[in-house]
Amino acid sequence: MAKGVKPRVKVPKSASAGDTITIKTLISHKMESGQRKDGDGNPIPRSIINRFTCEFNGQSVIDINLDAAISTNPYFEFEAKVPEAGEFKFTWYDDDGSVYEEIKSIAVN
Amino acid sequence: MELTRRKALMLGAGVTALAFMPFTPASAAVEDAIAEFTGGADAGEGDITLITPEIAENGNTVPVSVDAPGAVSIAIFAAGNPNPDVVTFNFGPLAASHSASTRMRLAGTQDVIAIAKMPDGSFIRAANQVKVTIGGCGG
Numbered sequence: 001m002a003k004g005v006k007p008r009v010k011v012p013k014s015a016s017a018g019d020t021i022t023i024k025t026l027i028s029h030k031m032e033s034g035q036r037k038d039g040d041g042n043p044i045p046r047s048i049i050n051r052f053t054c055e056f057n058g059q060s061v062i063d064i065n066l067d068a069a070i071s072t073n074p075y076f077e078f079e080a081k082v083p084e085a086g087e088f089k090f091t092w093y094d095d096d097g098s099v100y101e102e103i104k105s106i107a108v109n
Numbered sequence: 110m111e112l113t114r115r116k117a118l119m120l121g122a123g124v125t126a127l128a129f130m131p132f133t134p135a136s137a138a139v140e141d142a143i144a145e146f147t148g149g150a151d152a153g154e155g156d157i158t159l160i161t162p163e164i165a166e167n168g169n170t171v172p173v174s175v176d177a178p179g180a181v182s183i184a185i186f187a188a189g190n191p192n193p194d195v196v197t198f199n200f201g202p203l204a205a206s207h208s209a210s211t212r213m214r215l216a217g218t219q220d221v222i223a224i225a226k227m228p229d230g231s232f233i234r235a236a237n238q239v240k241v242t243i244g245g246c247g248g
Contacts, residue, residue: 020205020206021205033214035191035192055201056203059201059202059203060199060201060202060203061200061201061203061204062198062199062200062201062204062209063198063199063201064196064197064198064199064209065196065197065199066196067192067194067195067196068192068194068214069187069190069192069194069195069196069213069214069215070195070196070211070212070213070214071169071170071171071211071212071213071214071245072169072170074211074212075210075211075212076209076210076211077174077209077210077211078198078204078206078208078209078210079204079205079206079208080203080204080205081203081204081205083203
């Protein structure tokens with residue numbers, strides 16, 4: 001499922017060095033759990049995002065394994081340290097092998 | 110057949126056992142899922158906070174937050190779901206706090222369990238009951 005998937009990430013534009021920031025991420029994805037049945041009673045196969053990672057300048061902030069019990073349009077909120085200016089890289093891994101990426105840079109003042 | 114007190118008590122015990130039977134498979138599944146995460150180790154009490162709503166009107170999106178200072182990773186399990194695994198947060202060196210929030214699906218009223226793995230290899234757990242008005246597993 002590669003259609004209609006749109007990542008949205010909220011990261012502050014700047015922070016002081018060593019600051020803690022809150023990051024909110026959301027990706028539009030139907031997260032088909034594999035539990036539902038279609039009109040003919042056949043189970044609809046599972047199609048979810050199974051992993052999400054956030055890295056800052058190549059160092060891991062959080063690495064999340066998702067299961068089918070995560071809601072449609074998976075949303076995550078977590079906190080990160082900002083030791084220097086750089087880039088946050090967000091990656092979502094789909095069951096079908098697709099990988100969705102988003103990059104946000106942050107300045108240090 | 111004469112119904113003695115002893116027979117009545119045994120009958121009562123049997124009925125109680127039957128009444129609990131339907132829950133056994135679900136709880137066995139969640140115990141298996143937890144054992145897979147902990148490697149069979151016992152999870153004790155500790156500094157872990159699990160925030161869930163007391164009553165969730167819609168089981169499709171139930172907000173959940175966990176916070177366990179110092180934890181390496183935190184896993185969340187839903188004891189009454191067909192598949193009890195919900196999510197596992199693995200914190201990296203740049204995680205400012207060992208907490209995270211997300212939204213999950215719950216099939217019905219059930220216990221939600223959070224287990225945190227600490228740096229010394231021990232595990233701590235917290236559990237909350239969530240009452241769900243409309244289940245979130247479709248049909």
